[in-house]
Amino acid sequence: MGDSTASTAQETFGEKNAKHFDKVAPGEWPRWIVDLQQQIVDFLVSPDFPSWAGLDVNAQAQAQGSKGRMLDYACGDGLLSKALKPLYASVIGVDVSGAMLDKYRATASGLGLTDEEMMGVRGDFITGASQATEPPLPEEALSDFDMVAMSMALHHVEDAAATMRELVSRLKVGGKILIVDWAPLDGSTAAQREYQEELRKDNKEAIVKERLAVHAARHTVGKPEGFTEAEQKLLFEQAGCKGFAWKLADKLSYVELVDAKGQLYWALATKA
Template sequence: MAEVTELNRSHFNNEASNYDSKFQKTIQQLTEALQERLDFIGVDWVANEEDGDDQGYGGTTPSREVRLLDYACGTGLMSRALAPYTTQCVGVDISENMVGVYNATAQNQGLSDDEMHAVVGDVTVPDDPRPAALSAPHFFDFDVAVLGLGFHHFVDPPLAARRLVERLRPGGVLLILDFVTHEPFVKHEEQDQHRGHGHGHDDKEKVFHNAAHTVTHHGFSESQMKGIFESAGAGRKFAFQEMGSGVVFTMGRARRE
């Protein structure tokens, strides 16, 4: 597990500086899709500031808190999409550079650390359920824990789901955005530029996508996700919704015994 974690950390550290620009269109599409599914997610959100009532995310002081934990937050796709309906977003990621971009973006939007801030951390270490860096009360009792397009990178997804549910308040919601089951992503390498000079190959060589070495699961089926949510204690109101282009939302309400 440690080896895979380091591969992920290294890869996303290298990707952080241009991640948002590289995937700008996809990020916008996913943001719109998330915001269209607020009712599906099932959180008692604060009103958007355009509504003129309770406001979060830089609006007037709301009458209640809605706290979001964004795990494997990256540059903050999930946080930014749902922040208008929350009072606080807390990001956690193993990539120092991703965390740096997340925080810089929040600051550039005029948000305080109390409104949106990320830290470096890992809740998936098997023998360390409460790592010291994430043990303060600030990292518990969330209304919603989200994980966007990172689940397929985890060696042990059920462990990750369980650790996130442990940080929810009773009745809190676990939301996972990831891929449905699919064949491994591949692309063709460009033909050797020396073809015709004795250095080329007869066929193009198939190679995995740049991030393939960090992927441990090629998507998840509805039955797989339901089992994971139920074993984590978030299956009481499990729901599954598939989008186009192979992206999937899974959501469950946490149950605390």
């Protein structure tokens, strides 16, 4: 997805991602993306998620008189916002791609939500570009969140540690940060080992490795192998978080872009 030849060395990762996702966002998602999104959401809307995330939803609502505020960074079409909105009074989605934000706003409209309940704005908090959003929001509207969430985007940034610090800085003390992304295919789980054995039997290991190195969106990716549990925990800790939680997907996910499989993870921590 995307044309790496269209990118230049002068472009920031944010600009590369904006150009790429402006190109691929319009229209219906292909089946493999729909399936991947469903796999992500199934855990987030399950009865297990609030306790895994340390969210005492009833106590939180009673104490605050509301259900708090959430930031969905690199929000895409609003997958996380839609899944987690029942836990929060309002959600702000931020993305570098205008085309993705069109989908985000369509998601909000489909849910019958007002801008006060679910708003999408264009912005880049990560790559050193101006932090002014389109439409412009005051800084106080973009800080002191109860939850900051980011799905399938951490591997798209150039500096994961700086990204984590920026996102955590927008949380209130005691707020939660949720990351959904890829774990490396390093044979550390039974599902991965079974898949690696399949590739060996079919003599496809080298082919898959090559696809991962040269696929059409590779120029938008900072860490194509994803993040180990230890790496994600360290990123949280270095950003000033505690209380690490980690969950791997039970099944591998098919990625048509590279005709290969990957393993999702959900990770969460609390701002100290």
